[in-house]
Amino acid sequence: MARSKVGIKDVAVAAGVSVGTVSNVVNRPEVVAAATRVRVQSVIDELGYVRDGSARQLRSGTSRTMALLVLDLANPFFVDVARGAEQAAQEAGLQLITCNSGQRVDTESAYLAMLTEQRVRGVLLSPVDTCGERLARFRRGGIPHVFVDRTVPAGEACSVAVDDVAGGELAARHLVESGHRHIAFVVGPRILAQCRDRETGVRNALAAAPAPKRRLSVLDAPALDVSSGRDAGARLLGMSPRPTAVFCANDLLALGVLQALVAADVRVPDEMAIVGYDDIEFAGAAAVPLTSVRQPAARIGHTAAELLIAETSDRDGVPHEHETVVYMPELVVRASTQVRRR
Amino acid sequence: MARSKVGIKDVAVAAGVSVGTVSNVVNRPEVVAAATRVRVQSVIDELGYVRDGSARQLRSGTSRTMALLVLDLANPFFVDVARGAEQAAQEAGLQLITCNSGQRVDTESAYLAMLTEQRVRGVLLSPVDTCGERLARFRRGGIPHVFVDRTVPAGEACSVAVDDVAGGELAARHLVESGHRHIAFVVGPRILAQCRDRETGVRNALAAAPAPKRRLSVLDAPALDVSSGRDAGARLLGMSPRPTAVFCANDLLALGVLQALVAADVRVPDEMAIVGYDDIEFAGAAAVPLTSVRQPAARIGHTAAELLIAETSDRDGVPHEHETVVYMPELVVRASTQVRRR
DNA sequence: CTCCCCGGTTAATACGTTTCAGCTGGTTCG
DNA sequence: CGAACCAGCTGAAACGTATTAACCGGGGAG
Numbered sequence: 001m002a003r004s005k006v007g008i009k010d011v012a013v014a015a016g017v018s019v020g021t022v023s024n025v026v027n028r029p030e031v032v033a034a035a036t037r038v039r040v041q042s043v044i045d046e047l048g049y050v051r052d053g054s055a056r057q058l059r060s061g062t063s064r065t066m067a068l069l070v071l072d073l074a075n076p077f078f079v080d081v082a083r084g085a086e087q088a089a090q091e092a093g094l095q096l097i098t099c100n101s102g103q104r105v106d107t108e109s110a111y112l113a114m115l116t117e118q119r120v121r122g123v124l125l126s127p128v129d130t131c132g133e134r135l136a137r138f139r140r141g142g143i144p145h146v147f148v149d150r151t152v153p154a155g156e157a158c159s160v161a162v163d164d165v166a167g168g169e170l171a172a173r174h175l176v177e178s179g180h181r182h183i184a185f186v187v188g189p190r191i192l193a194q195c196r197d198r199e200t201g202v203r204n205a206l207a208a209a210p211a212p213k214r215r216l217s218v219l220d221a222p223a224l225d226v227s228s229g230r231d232a233g234a235r236l237l238g239m240s241p242r243p244t245a246v247f248c249a250n251d252l253l254a255l256g257v258l259q260a261l262v263a264a265d266v267r268v269p270d271e272m273a274i275v276g277y278d279d280i281e282f283a284g285a286a287a288v289p290l291t292s293v294r295q296p297a298a299r300i301g302h303t304a305a306e307l308l309i310a311e312t313s314d315r316d317g318v319p320h321e322h323e324t325v326v327y328m329p330e331l332v333v334r335a336s337t338q339v340r341r342r
Numbered sequence: 343m344a345r346s347k348v349g350i351k352d353v354a355v356a357a358g359v360s361v362g363t364v365s366n367v368v369n370r371p372e373v374v375a376a377a378t379r380v381r382v383q384s385v386i387d388e389l390g391y392v393r394d395g396s397a398r399q400l401r402s403g404t405s406r407t408m409a410l411l412v413l414d415l416a417n418p419f420f421v422d423v424a425r426g427a428e429q430a431a432q433e434a435g436l437q438l439i440t441c442n443s444g445q446r447v448d449t450e451s452a453y454l455a456m457l458t459e460q461r462v463r464g465v466l467l468s469p470v471d472t473c474g475e476r477l478a479r480f481r482r483g484g485i486p487h488v489f490v491d492r493t494v495p496a497g498e499a500c501s502v503a504v505d506d507v508a509g510g511e512l513a514a515r516h517l518v519e520s521g522h523r524h525i526a527f528v529v530g531p532r533i534l535a536q537c538r539d540r541e542t543g544v545r546n547a548l549a550a551a552p553a554p555k556r557r558l559s560v561l562d563a564p565a566l567d568v569s570s571g572r573d574a575g576a577r578l579l580g581m582s583p584r585p586t587a588v589f590c591a592n593d594l595l596a597l598g599v600l601q602a603l604v605a606a607d608v609r610v611p612d613e614m615a616i617v618g619y620d621d622i623e624f625a626g627a628a629a630v631p632l633t634s635v636r637q638p639a640a641r642i643g644h645t646a647a648e649l650l651i652a653e654t655s656d657r658d659g660v661p662h663e664h665e666t667v668v669y670m671p672e673l674v675v676r677a678s679t680q681v682r683r684r
Numbered sequence: 685c686t687c688c689c690c691g692g693t694t695a696a697t698a699c700g701t702t703t704c705a706g707c708t709g710g711t712t713c714g
Numbered sequence: 715c716g717a718a719c720c721a722g723c724t725g726a727a728a729c730g731t732a733t734t735a736a737c738c739g740g741g742g743a744g
Contacts, residue, residue: 692738
């Protein structure tokens, strides 16, 4: 079991052949004579030779793995994005590695630095902040990348996203049409474009609503997760006058708010309606099934990966045109906004 | 913006020093004179030089990244494991990449092959099947690895797991003590040791229960996910006589079963009690908050990563002792098994 | 018979880095 | 005054692979 360092050279001498031939057996079997091929292959199996990715990549200059760097893997939305991207990568014969920045800028740039050093084929990127200096440096680094769940000025890079302004409008309009006059919006860190855009959508919808004037209360949450949602829910309960409906910037926040309401015996939706965002699988299974704004998560990942693959395949001479894909969100109405049998 | 290929050599000539000096500036700044250091560094910044990971690793022979290969990233339990592992890696100055086998054997071995070629420092592994030939080949490959959420015969490798038999017992005993006579167990693919062990625990608990004899119905689910849970829930509803309690091999299944019950207007826990496994965050936020068996997910990941790091740090000459860590699960009782104000 | 081509193989080179032995000029010690 | 040393730097040798030009023996075309 001499597992120490068997290289192409060892295989070559053991098979009585040159290293070039061994390389051919591994990478282009069709060019080597059948007899030689099986002999070399059997030596490879016997010795347990595995080619060395570093040397291979150093020599060839290109990698066969791409990366997905997401904002928050604890959010099932991004897990679905990853699933879609993984499938597209697999279809193209590439490997995908997933990295999680956890909404932290420094973790994000650490990963970007590592991926740059590794010379990955490309990166699918859902960055914390589009404007930061660290991100700009990465982009100057010349590694192909596609923005995911985030748009970017046309021509700068490919991007695949959902119209978050429209999504915010969708949610707020639904609440307005359900007769709510005082609506709360629980928003995450404003550094996230998603949060800013959804807020814009909410304000648009309220401004466009027919008289009478609606009131909007905005509650800030420090992060887009369940425990921040619980906090926000507690604050919501303390408000006076209390809003009759709440829209949350994502489903994790909404689930947290819901927990706080249920714990305080506030009836949903009778006393407080709730709308979430993302329509993660758990939204429909919640204490009160959540009305939510659905995004085609897996398709976003799949499309983004396809764009990246297109960008990194050498189309000899043909220059790459950056492309921007924007999907439209869709409102899924459930019990959390439907007053039952009056 | 000539982003094409700036290597250490380009930096060297631009700064008027030798390549060795540039390498030192990057890797051991303390050995080079301050004046030279700042000059070289400024050239590096200006040219946007990034050292090449492949060449670096090829030369030095060791990698600074380790990998985590999980069974199912859609299960928040594994996301927590990843979080713990990531933290431990970061503490040791290593990078962690996460790969998702999605409970598919072929995807798993594709990732293992890639990680082997890449010569990663080590792999944290929660395999689909401990016995398969493909896994055996990987293990012969000599890449250090630690099993996660899965025990392995002592001495073969390190492993960090939770006592699943005890967990199954915990859940079943709780239901027995709540007075249930006919219990259903929704189990996932038996190829997963977790499923087998939890079933063993259930049978142990029932065998050990005082008279009268309890009845056990086992329902097979094709996968450990929510939609399989919904299917199982539908089958459960069709049973006659119908069990009065159901224990699910994980929380995703339990949430699916719960959805099916709620949709059919079956009251939980009055008509049907439910126990899940993993105590994921969403279990407490479900339609009826779920009683569940909690596992210390983040700690599992953290400990496993620490073991791997210990195994791969050269303790000059001291041979590595494989270690097995087993945590005990804990029952968290919630509304899904507590009949309310009778 | 010569020439050329062809399938199959070899030997050499380059990829970008790290490392290490050695060179330099200057300073301190005996 | 010479020897020994020092900091700071240089230059070349690997690391394991993919690639390419060259080589070789034999068979078909001319």
